[in-house]
Amino acid sequence: MPKNGVFLGEFCPDDIKWLADNGFDFLIGSSNDRFIALCRKYKIEPWTCLGTFNPPTKSPEYLCVSINGERKEWFSSGCPNNPDVINFSLEKFEKAAEKDVSGIFCDGVRFASPASGLEAFFTCFCKHCEKKAQEYNVDFERMKKDISTLYKRCKEGIPLIESSVSLTPSVVLSYFVSMPGVCDWLFFKKKVIADFVEKLSKIVRPKDKRLGGYFFSPCLSVFVGQDYSILSRYIDICSPMLYRNTREKGSIAPINTELQAISEWAENEKNPQWILDFTGLSSKIITKSDFLRKGISIEDTVRETLIAKHLIGKKSRLIPILWWKDTKIRKTIREVIKAGASGIQIFWYTKETRRFIKSKLKRCL
Numbered sequence: 369m370p371k372n373g374v375f376l377g378e379f380c381p382d383d384i385k386w387l388a389d390n391g392f393d394f395l396i397g398s399s400n401d402r403f404i405a406l407c408r409k410y411k412i413e414p415w416t417c418l419g420t421f422n423p424p425t426k427s428p429e430y431l432c433v434s435i436n437g438e439r440k441e442w443f444s445s446g447c448p449n450n451p452d453v454i455n456f457s458l459e460k461f462e463k464a465a466e467k468d469v470s471g472i473f474c475d476g477v478r479f480a481s482p483a484s485g486l487e488a489f490f491t492c493f494c495k496h497c498e499k500k501a502q503e504y505n506v507d508f509e510r511m512k513k514d515i516s517t518l519y520k521r522c523k524e525g526i527p528l529i530e531s532s533v534s535l536t537p538s539v540v541l542s543y544f545v546s547m548p549g550v551c552d553w554l555f556f557k558k559k560v561i562a563d564f565v566e567k568l569s570k571i572v573r574p575k576d577k578r579l580g581g582y583f584f585s586p587c588l589s590v591f592v593g594q595d596y597s598i599l600s601r602y603i604d605i606c607s608p609m610l611y612r613n614t615r616e617k618g619s620i621a622p623i624n625t626e627l628q629a630i631s632e633w634a635e636n637e638k639n640p641q642w643i644l645d646f647t648g649l650s651s652k653i654i655t656k657s658d659f660l661r662k663g664i665s666i667e668d669t670v671r672e673t674l675i676a677k678h679l680i681g682k683k684s685r686l687i688p689i690l691w692w693k694d695t696k697i698r699k700t701i702r703e704v705i706k707a708g709a710s711g712i713q714i715f716w717y718t719k720e721t722r723r724f725i726k727s728k729l730k731r732c733l
């Protein structure tokens with residue numbers, strides 16, 4: 369089983385040789401034959417990464433429906449319950465699994481995240497999701513009613529979880545139980561995603577290929593329907609995106625930008641401490657702009673690694689992915705490995721990042 373990988377954008381043959389010679393044992397790229405042949409030549413495992421819920425066409429009928437009844441696109445994805453979206457995805461994985469790759473990573477295997485916007489986040493209420501909810505014995509009307517209440521609160525500038533609630537886990541539990549439709553929604557999303565990943569696993573693994581997954585960090589995973597303890601049954605490599613200090617506002621997946629988006633919904637609350645309390649983070653974030661300016665601490669990244677490790681147990685390998693722009697990348701790698709990760713991946717290798725990666729990571733792994 370590989371340990372250290374790089375998510376590859378642009379490359380030339382020398383890059384692949386350099387990465388193979390410098391402690392990396394797998395590369396994540398496209399499924400094109402040139403990439404695969406070069407990896408095989410330099411004895412480094414080729415993996416391919418596929419978006420999961422990209423619809424077959426741009427037609428709005430594939431998109432998720434918000435609590436307001438509007439079609440919403442997020443991360444170029446359609447509804448995870450739309451049969452055409454599902455079939456398109458399964459065929460894509462089937463085709464990629466025929467290639468000479470070592471495995472396939474699924475990306476975007478989830479529902480919309482906060483950084484995609486409040487309306488995209490409060491999805492999906494389309495007819496396909498309604499049908500699926502019936503199949504799961506989930507009360508769709510109750511789900512709509514309570515999500516609508518929660519959405520309206522956010523729209524009025526009230527925090528998703530008020531500061532007096534977020535301090536104590538038992539009070540948070542009581543708050544959500546008072547809105548059972550919100551619990552239904554969270555359960556529904558994670559069940560949909562788990563069932564879909566099981567399907568992917570049944571396509572990929574019998575072809576003697578492994579399945580990997582890019583997941584939101586544990587503190588955010590509940591929002592997008594990713595349950596580590598269930599998903600790890602179907603996944604060989606579990607890769608939390610532990611991007612901790614991405615500067616681009618609205619960037620999808622980094623812990624700091626996603627939390628910043630949630631904190632900004634709460635216009636009436638200047639202090640973002642409530643979202644740190646809710647997610648259990650101890651980073652020194654005093655103002656909302658600190659999420660972008662300072663980012664999340666290495667200590668919190670370590671904590672997220674420990675939680676992920678605990679949740680997946682021995683069922684799958686934990687190989688977090690880290691953003692190359694982390695200014696303390698060597699220390700982050702060291703600490704994440706110390707916390708129990710089997711290896712790391714770097715996002716991502718391009719003409720622009722090549723010099724940084726080569727200077728910072730040479731002989732680091």
Ligand SMILES: [Zn+2]
Nearest residue numbers: 447492494497
């Ligand atoms: Zn839907």
